[in-house]
Amino acid sequence: TTDILRVDGLSTRFFTEQGQVNAVSDLDLRIERGEVFGIVGESGSGKSVTARSVIDLIESPGRITDGEIWFNDDGLAEAVADDHPEAVDGSFVNLLEVPERVRRSLRGTSFSMIFQDPESSFNPSLTVGEQIAEAVEVQRRASANPRSTRAKTREYSLGSLVLSTVLPSRKYVSEASRERAIELLELVGIPDPVERADEYPHEYSGGMLQRAMIAQALAGEPDVLVADEPTTALDVTIQAQVLDLLDDLQEETGMTILLITHNLGVVARMCDRVGVMYAGEIVERGTLEDVFDDHVHPYTEGLLGSIPDLEGPTARRAADDRAEKPRGGGRLEPIPGNVPSLLDREMGDRCYFADRCPKAMEDCLSHPPEYDGAGSEEHEVRCVLATREYTEARALPTDYFGKAD
Numbered sequence: 002t003t004d005i006l007r008v009d010g011l012s013t014r015f016f017t018e019q020g021q022v023n024a025v026s027d028l029d030l031r032i033e034r035g036e037v038f039g040i041v042g043e044s045g046s047g048k049s050v051t052a053r054s055v056i057d058l059i060e061s062p063g064r065i066t067d068g069e070i071w072f073n074d075d076g077l078a079e080a081v082a083d084d085h086p087e088a089v090d091g092s093f094v095n096l097l098e099v100p101e102r103v104r105r106s107l108r109g110t111s112f113s114m115i116f117q118d119p120e121s122s123f124n125p126s127l128t129v130g131e132q133i134a135e136a137v138e139v140q141r142r143a144s145a146n147p148r149s150t151r152a153k154t155r156e157y158s159l160g161s162l163v164l165s166t167v168l169p170s171r172k173y174v175s176e177a178s179r180e181r182a183i184e185l186l187e188l189v190g191i192p193d194p195v196e197r198a199d200e201y202p203h204e205y206s207g208g209m210l211q212r213a214m215i216a217q218a219l220a221g222e223p224d225v226l227v228a229d230e231p232t233t234a235l236d237v238t239i240q241a242q243v244l245d246l247l248d249d250l251q252e253e254t255g256m257t258i259l260l261i262t263h264n265l266g267v268v269a270r271m272c273d274r275v276g277v278m279y280a281g282e283i284v285e286r287g288t289l290e291d292v293f294d295d296h297v298h299p300y301t302e303g304l305l306g307s308i309p310d311l312e313g314p315t316a317r318r319a320a321d322d323r324a325e326k327p328r329g330g331g332r333l334e335p336i337p338g339n340v341p342s343l344l345d346r347e348m349g350d351r352c353y354f355a356d357r358c359p360k361a362m363e364d365c366l367s368h369p370p371e372y373d374g375a376g377s378e379e380h381e382v383r384c385v386l387a388t389r390e391y392t393e394a395r396a397l398p399t400d401y402f403g404k405a406d
């Protein structure tokens with residue numbers, strides 16, 4: 002497997018009047034091409050900020066203050082190598098080292114995003130079909146040149162004047178793009194797509210608009226689809242249908258999905274690997290089995306405890322068992338306490354879960370837990386319990402610690 006994205010030491014802060022909010026701190030992430038990677042955590046854990054950072058959607062007063070975001074794309078690497086050699090490493094490009102206009106050119110074509118709230122993706126005064134056709138048109142023009150990424154970035158590198166000519170205005174949307182829009186609506190399961198293409202967003206139900214948003218996101222044939230709580234607002238039956246749709250589309254297109262959710266049921270059903278986020282850090286990550294069956298971090302334990310019926314021999318099986326019936330959205334509120342405020346917090350000076358952790362000890366407050374392996378190669382945990390001494394201790398008979406553990 003090849004990595005499509007490597008995030009190194011990412012920190013994203015918001016500079017507010019109340020102070021500095023360290024929403025994401027020193028975060029590492031590796032996403033393989035074609036996988037579904039889940040980021041799970043309570044609200045306020047920094048998972049959406051992480052996703053938005055990756056695709057350059059952080060707006061003032063937020064700013065990425067540190068880190069590297071390496072995107073694996075031969076064409077892009079070739080296109081920027083001359084002007085920004087420091088941003089290129091083999092086929093990887095550090096997106097934080099290339100000009101804003103280059104990053105912007107990747108939106109919709111290399112990266113697309115879908116949200117909880119589809120209304121935000123559509124202009125209420127244009128038909129759904131027009132808006133999807135427009136997204137198709139952007140992609141068509143960008144790939145008119147077979148060395149498409151180069152074409153895109155070269156065009157964009159000429160400045161905003163050219164940018165405005167690359168983005169079509171509606172009246173120039175071609176018949177081919179309109180036809181493709183209808184195909185896309187059909188692909189995502191919109192009935193009567195020819196007629197529905199001419200309807201306005203308000204004429205769609207919530208579930209249908211969610212599908213239309215997915216169609217719009219797919220118009221540019223993205224390499225990476227970022228899905229931020231894509232089904233949270235939907236009722237459970239529709240939720241299951243939309244997840245099935247994403248799963249099918251992923252399989253068909255081979256695209257990579259970065260899925261942001263608070264719902265472990267969604268993770269179990271969709272993801273290959275998962276990162277558990279708490280207070281701006283990934284505290285545990287690994288394969289689905291690592292995290293569901295062999296988790297070490299007490300926070301992961303707490304999250305899983307909130308949906309006890311998900312714990313089983315393997316999460317996959319648990320997910321399969323329930324594939325038939327739609328699953329509830331159950332919010333995670335079982336762990337006493339709240340995600341700590343990230344306002345003016347010091348970075349990495351201690352474990353931020355300590356206030357809520359049933360296993361907290363002195364070590365946890367005196368130094369920050371580093372990532373440590375916990376068994377399998379992929380499995381990493383940021384908790385003193387994952388250090389060597391504790392790993393050895395865990396291997397002891399379970400009654401070794403008596404009730405204390």
Ligand code: SF4
Nearest residue numbers: 352355358365384385
């Ligand atoms: Fe709990 Fe300590 Fe681990 Fe933090 S480092 S999760 S306080 S045991």
Ligand code: MG
Nearest residue numbers: 037248251252
């Ligand atoms: Mg799949």
